[in-house]
Amino acid sequence: MPPISQPFLFLIFCALMLAGCGEWREGNKEQVKPPVKDYIRAIPGEDEEVPLEAIHRGEVLVAYANCYECHKRDSRSKGPSFADVAKRYPRRQVYIDLLARKIISGGTGSWGYPVMIPHPDVAFEDAQAMATYVLSIDKR
Ligand code: HEC
The missing domain is CATH 1.10.760.10 (Cytochrome c-like domain)
Incomplete structure (x- = not known):
């Protein structure tokens, strides 16, 4: 086992967790605020013939x-x-x-x-x- 102390490993672990969380949050934020709602929901109904x-x-x-x-x-x-x-x-x-x-x-x-x-x-x-x-x- 190389001489890496346990507190050091723990720090690396925390850093990775934080980095992961940051990315996840950013990704999520974009989904939460859509710029505009486009057609939200199509209204059901058959199309009629028109001339x-x-x-x-x-x-x-x-x-x-x-x-x-x-x-x-x-x-x-x-x-x-x-x-x-x-x-x-x-x-x-x-x-x-x-x-x-x-x-x-x-x-x-x-x-x-x-x-x-x-x-x-x-x-x-x-x-x-x-x-x-x-x-x-x-x-x-
Ligand atoms: C000044 C910008 C502007 C002009 C000029 C304009 N529109 Fe629009 N139109 C909009 C916007 C903004 C909306 C979305 C309104 C809303 O969210 O209710 C819209 C919505 C619509 C809709 C959907 C309405 C609804 O309630 O779903 C139709 C159909 C439409 N426009 C047709 C036209 C036609 C035909 C013309 C030309 C005679 C025209 N628009 C000119 C900005 C414009």
Whole structure:
């Protein structure tokens, strides 16, 4: 047995334990504070058929409005990605209307992001078409 004293071994043991704990804590901290909740939980429901026309109209309306200042199709920016919105809500009339109203009146609280500005100049039918387009992303 080499002449390493027991207190010395004990110190090394403590140092290793502390190092291990530190790492574990850091790793854990990151998991505890997610930056934003993306679609938290998909709302169950079947998608309804919608006319292809409405989807195309919505796509054009979204492209000509200011939506892409805060949204991207596939990744989050100031607002949730449209693909995540589509994953969260089934494409049904009730959700199309809900989102159309939200597009017009703006709001906060559904995603943990800051506020969506209102779009009072958007007509309800146009907002419905926009919502239809968004909810059709990655669906058929
Ligand atoms: C100033 C930035 C901004 C602009 C411009 C903007 N949005 Fe948003 N949008 C947001 C934010 C932030 C949220 C998340 C709101 C929340 O958490 O309730 C959001 C949420 C949404 C949602 C999901 C709403 C919900 O309750 O789940 C839809 C759909 C949407 N936006 C569509 C649009 C469309 C269509 C346009 C263009 C007409 C648009 N947004 C323009 C910031 C913006």
